[in-house]
Amino acid sequence: MQVEVDPTEDTEWNDILRAKGIIPERPPSPTQQLEDALQEAVQKAHDNRLENKNFDELEELEDEEDEDFLNIYKQKRYAEIKKLTEKSKFGSVYPISKTEYQEEITDASEDTFVFAHLSLSSKLQSRLLSDLFIQLANKFRELKFVEIPGARAIENYPESNCPTLLIYHKKQVIKQYITLVQLGGNATKLADLENVLVEIEAVKHSDERLLMNQEDDDLKEAYRLRFVKKSIRDSENKNNNDDDDDDDFFD
Numbered sequence: 296m297q298v299e300v301d302p303t304e305d306t307e308w309n310d311i312l313r314a315k316g317i318i319p320e321r322p323p324s325p326t327q328q329l330e331d332a333l334q335e336a337v338q339k340a341h342d343n344r345l346e347n348k349n350f351d352e353l354e355e356l357e358d359e360e361d362e363d364f365l366n367i368y369k370q371k372r373y374a375e376i377k378k379l380t381e382k383s384k385f386g387s388v389y390p391i392s393k394t395e396y397q398e399e400i401t402d403a404s405e406d407t408f409v410f411a412h413l414s415l416s417s418k419l420q421s422r423l424l425s426d427l428f429i430q431l432a433n434k435f436r437e438l439k440f441v442e443i444p445g446a447r448a449i450e451n452y453p454e455s456n457c458p459t460l461l462i463y464h465k466k467q468v469i470k471q472y473i474t475l476v477q478l479g480g481n482a483t484k485l486a487d488l489e490n491v492l493v494e495i496e497a498v499k500h501s502d503e504r505l506l507m508n509q510e511d512d513d514l515k516e517a518y519r520l521r522f523v524k525k526s527i528r529d530s531e532n533k534n535n536n537d538d539d540d541d542d543d544f545f546d
Contacts, residue, residue, distance in 0.1 A: 386436040388412075388428045391443050399441055404463035408438050408497040413445035415457035420475045423483060424458045430485055431492075434504050438497055462495060470495055 312318045391399045400409050412428055414421045425442060432440040445452040445459060452459075455474075462470040470491070475483045478491070486506045492498045493505070502508065 384436070385439050386432060387440075388425070388432050389439070389441045391441050393443070393447050396443065396448060400461075400463055401466050403439055404466055407464075408495070409463040410438065410440045411448075411461040411463065412440070412442040413448050413452065413457060413459035413461065414442050415445055415454055418454070418457050419481060420483070421458035423481065424460065424475060427483065427485055427488055431488060435492065435498060438492075462491075462497075464495070464497075 309318060313320055389399065400411050403409050410428070410431070412421070412424055414425060416422065428440045428442065431438070445454070445457045458474060460470075460472040460475075461468055472478060475481070478487045489498075489505050489507070493500045493502075498505065500507075
């Protein structure tokens with residue numbers, strides 16, 4: 296007599312059948328997977344709890360943290376500052392001509408991020424972006440900021456597309472903004488562009504120069520919670536290797 300077996304049941308008999316390879320293993324519980332992802336995210340947040348700390352904050356933790364563990368992060372901060380100092384070779388917004396475009400933007404982006412403003416001086420948003428570029432260039436001297444009138448960069452370039460912000464890295468356009476509508480329009484602030492720097496990983500989210508790292512503790516806590524939630528998502532999607540599609544550059 297043939298006995299019907301429900302392979303999804305958690306019984307001793309089914310355990311024997313699974314051990315002998317007669318029925319398949321039970322699929323993992325979605326609830327358990329979520330709990331595992333949450334636990335992994337919490338552990339990751341704990342392991343990286345000093346990642347966003349500056350030198351002064353690390354010094355204040357000397358009585359609370361293991362000395363060797365603390366020194367690892369102090370050495371990381373020293374190395375980051377040294378590396379940043381070596382790269383800090385810009386500091387200004389560079390006006391360029393069409394003949395310089397390849398060398399000053401495309402080729403230059405091999406070693407750094409290059410932010411190109413295709414401008415039109417009669418447009419309010421373009422004047423706003425020019426001012427924000429000056430502030431960014433002064434703060435993030437390892438990044439290159441250039442400006443060129445849109446009509447000079449591209450023949451017959453529509454005035455309605457100005458200002459256009461193009462971000463180059465490794466000789467490719469990795470991000471583009473046609474006008475500032477996606478950044479805040481006429482109300483675009485320095486923090487909006489700094490968020491872009493973090494998003495494209497031109498600067499680390501822990502960089503002390505960022506406005507978001509100079510704000511009050513409540514905002515810092517909100518950012519920490521966002522990091523934990525992101526870690527959960529990363530854990531749930533760690534088997535997905537699909538790359539995000541880059542924004543297509545216009546013809």
